[in-house]
Amino acid sequence: MPQNYVPIFIFIAVVAILIPLTLGIAKLVRPEKPEKAKLMPYECGVDPIGDSRQRYTVRFYIVAILFVIFDVETIFLFPWAVLYKALAWFGFIEMMIFLTILIVGYVWVWKKGALEWI
Amino acid sequence: MSAAILTLVTFVPLAGALLMMFFPRRDELARWFALVVTLLGFVLSLHLPLHFTRAASGFQFEINIQWISSPNIHYHLGVDGISMWLVVLTTFLSPLCVLISWKSVHERVKEFFILLLILETALIGVFVSLDLFLFYFFWEASLIPMALIIGMYGHERRVYAAVKFFLFTMIGSVFMLAAIIWLYARTGSFEYTAIQRAMQSGQIGWEAALWCFLGFFLAFAVKVPIFPLHTWLPDAHFEAPTAGSVLLAGVLLKMGTYGLLRFNLGLFPEQAREHAPWIITLAIIGIIYGALVAMVQPNLKKLVAYSSVSHLGFVVLGIFSFTQAGVDGAVYQMLAHGVSTGALFMLVGILYERRHTFEISEFGGLATPMPVYATFFMIIMLSSVGLPLLNGFVGEFLVLSGAFQAKAVYGILAATGVIWSACYLLWTYQRVFFGKVNRDANAVLPDISARERIALWPTALAAVAMGVAPLLWLNAIEPAVRAVLSPLAQMAEGLVR
Amino acid sequence: MIQAVDYIRVLPEIVLTLFGVAIMMVEGALPPRASRKPLGWLAFVGTLAALAATVYQAGYPGMAFFGMVRVDSFSIFFHFLIAFIAALVVLSSFEYLDAQQIRGGEYYGLILFGAVGMVLMSSAVELVLIFIALEISSISTYVLAGFRRRAPSSIESSIKYFLLGSFATAFFLYGVALIFGATGSTRIYMIAETIQGGKHSAMVFTAVALMFVGIGFKIAAAPFHVWTPDVYEGAPAPVVGLMSTAPKAAAFAVLLRIFFAAATPGWFWPVWISAALSMTLGNISALVQDNVKRLLAYSSIAHAGYLLVAFAAARDIGISAAMFYTAAYALMNVGAFAVVSHFASAGERYVTLEDYAGLGRRSPVLAATLTIFLLSLIGIPITGGFFAKFYVFSAALKSNLVWLVIIAVVNSAIAAYYYLRIIVLMYMRDAREPAPTVQNVSAPLGVALALTVAATIYLGVLPGRVLDYASRGAALLVR
Secondary structure (H helix, E strand, O other), X not given: OHHHHHHHHHHHHHHHHHHHHHHHHHHHHOOOOOOHHHHOOOOOOOOOOOOOOOOOOXXXXXXXXXXXXXXXXXXXXXXXXXXXXXXXXXXXHHHHHHHHHHHHHHHHHHHOXXXXXX | OOOOXXXXXXXXXXXXXXXXXXXXXXXXXXXXXXXXXXXXXXXXXXXXXXXXXXXXXXXXXXXXXXXXXXXXXXXXXXXXXXXXXXXXXXXXXXXXXXXXXXXXXXXXXXXXXXXXXXXHHHHHHXXXXXXHHHHHHHHHHHHHHHHHHHHHHOOOOHHHHHHHHHHHHHHHHHHXXXXXXXXXXXXXXXXXXXXXXXXXXXXXXXXXXXXXXXXXXXXXXXXXXXXXXXXXXXXXXXXXXXXXXXXXXXXXXXXXXXXXXXXXXXXXXXXXXXXXXHHHHHHHHHHHHHHHHHHOOOEHXXXXXXXXXXXXXXXXXXXXXXXXXXXXXXXXXXXXXXXXXXXXXXXXXXXXHHHOOOEHHHOOOOXXXXXXXXXXXXXXXXXXXXXXXXXXXHHHHHHHHHHHHHOHHHHHHHHHHHHHHHHXXXXXXHHHHOOOOOOHHHHOOOOOOHHHHHHHHHHHHHHHHHXXXXXXXXXXXXXXXXXXXXXXXXXXXXXXX | OOOHHHHHOOHHHHHHHHHHHHHHHHHHHOOOOOOOHHHHHHHHHHHHHHHHHHHHHOOOOXXXXXXXXXXXXXXXXXXXXXXXXXXXXXXXXXXXXXXXXXXXOHHHHHHHHHHHHHHHHHHEOEHHHHHHHHHHHHHHHHHHHOOOOOOHHHHHHHHHHHHHHHHHHHHHHHHHHHHHHHHOOOEHHHHHHHHHHOOOOHHHHHHHHHHHHHXXXXXXXXXXXXXXXXXXXXXXXXXXXXXXXXXXXXHHHHHHHHHHHOOOOOOHHHHHHHHHHHHHHHHHHHHOOOEHHHHHHHHHHHHHHHHHHHHHOOHHHHHHHHHHHHXXXXXXXXXXXXXXXXXXXXXXXXXXXXXXOOHXXXXXXXXXXXXXXXHHHHOOOOXXXXXXXXXXXXXXXXXXXXXXXXXXXXXXXXXXXXXXXHHHHHHHOOOOOOOOOOOOOOHHHHHHHHHHHHHHHHHXXXXXXXXXXHHHHHHHHHO
């Protein structure tokens, strides 16, 4: 059934044509006045201090990762919510097991001190 | 009794080894125990020739039990006139090996005797297995203890020699394994007789059979060793401790020639016939080459090792002559060589224990300080040369007459080998034992001890007995050989007609 | 609808999860300085319970959870194997963690969670579920690989494994998507029906190739093997024992299901080539290694190659040969790594071949044990490795794969050399000065070693029962 993929290929082709086309037209139409200030990170005029790629504390990563984990897991709640009636008790129990495991993870994270900022 | 006897003979040494593992670390105890076990094995194995029906050609004392159902592997043991004597040879040499290692092995003694006993079981197993799988099993199993004996108890370059020995044999035998598996895949059986029947009924194509023949041949040729695959042998012999050399020369090499006879001839007679010319050529090259290299060896142990290459050439020649006399002689030569070369290695080892060198130039005039030793050496050396009334003669004579029957050129070329061997052995004897004692260390060498005497007497007696009354052995060998040769004889008749 | 029996059919997974969760909870409650040994014992009990659950489960074969899980002799075989490996690894970890001064109950929890994934991989018959199981097992092993947190090599190992591993699973997922596109199902037996009914489109072939890439990575088959030596070198030794066996066994189970149960076409030549490449590259590279863990890593690549030979053989005997090989290989490799982990001591100091010199004299029992495993890896009779090779070769010869067998035979001769080198070093060389100290073997490790040795010899002397069971599983697999 490769023909089912035809729309995708059309889409790819459209993208491949459209982007260079619009960029090219813009280049032709717009006024062009190169200036030093335009190359700066902040056009408001404030000079950047130091390198933007500096190290910052690992805590941010941990918080970010934990957020992603617990946030993404909630996605699984949506299909359950939609099919709540159809799945009935089976769905409910399964979901509770799922949430229990999630909570165990949460407790572990808590106990390990990953939620404390210091 | 008759059903269990082969199992007993095979596994008594192994049982001894297992028991020994739980022994306290007392060297004297290990020595005595190993001696008792090997002697017990020998006594048990005497049951075989005493109760063997000499006129019959088939396998005797058979035992056949299913071991593994898929693949269909049987615990199938049995001996015919050929393998029975090889079993007895093994059990005969083993106690002597224990005796000869009594003092020369003084480190990790217990382990040494454990390895020796395991090796004995593996060697006997090779000769009594009638199931190809079982055969391969023992064949490989013999490899490890031997490599360890060389590598742990040998001389300076022992590791190199052990690894070389292991790799040569291993590479050869994987091809045999492939051939065995292939035969199993085609015939659905590992049983020697079943496969033989399948081969005879033409169930397997000529081409395929040829590949299997070559697979087996490669494994055995490495083991014999047939020129040019012999290079591991001098190293292994030279580096091995005395007992290792004795079993290596006395029994391990016979595994190769036994395999050639049992499998290459027994299973693939047509292919053997087709390919005999170049194999015989290699054998004759081996005979002459081994003898010539032995002649120029400055080193006593390497000399004996190369003489093995030469003598084993005779065996291969005899086997591939396809004549009754030739094959009889080959089998007889296997036994004779086992006894006499085993004894030669023991003698060389005794000398090494005293002087810690194998260089011939280090010796001279030893007959004066060691008269008894010199006498033993004389007897054994003469048997190796092939003096009538000693064991070497019978084998070589039969092989040569077989070779003449097959093709006169073979006989003539091989006969020169006998002359060469007389040259180098007698010359060596002269250099080592006669003349003046020109080194102080040699003047005070003690003659052989009672223990060494006990180890040497049986070999000397066997050498004489086998030379005087060969029929005692040959009447069991002949029917078995006739059975091996019968398909070849039929083929020859077919060709004549 | 869901019935009670459905839960029995995932009982080992449930049991392992419960124990894993319990370990995580207790770990959180324990004070940071307390010993984590009790958690290890809890994990060990968990694996034993999983073994018992597997035995119990064997009485209830059939499909579960809307035909996504299938319990039959095939999956029971792998369940048992994986739970057994996990038990052995837990046993051999106690002493190792002490020596490395690693304090983390999560270690045991992760082993159990990993085992959940592997067990599920071998019983799942639905590709998406297989993928999820694959991820569960992979993520646990990624973390385990980096458990020697203070050693940079361990971190490197973990990150390499993670990056390449996720890349590979993406391939697998892509293959799943394509096969769904081609056949309209992700259920293995439905796919089989569609494929047998109709013609094979190019998409199916692509899908099979992509899935083979994904699984090929997990089993470390060439040309997807490059990660193996680095990862094995850095990861903690008992973990390598685990990840070179259990996930591999599970991945082989998946591969067997995809190739044989789903009857997908077009895998013969890729497998043939991959088998030949794995054996040759693995063995030749192993020849020049002087780090034991790297050596065993290359050897595990080579063994994956031998195993793939069985895949290329005819289905009835090939499958059972492959199953037997996985079991035999797993046992000997876990054992070998248990010895390596014992000998490595603090900071994994002693892992070069030189360190093994004279081990035969300094600690004869340990050396003899390692020798048995190495002989089994070579394929010497009376060890499981011999029959494993034997079955594979005979299956291949029966299917007339003469060339592949010749390559395999030549390779096993080459392989003998480098395994032998270790034996030679242990017995025939003197230790360098100062000799590495060898601690006494602790009781749990001793039990693990005794079990692996016994199992290796059992498979080498009486392989019949295991092979029979594998054949039954194989027969059920192809239906």
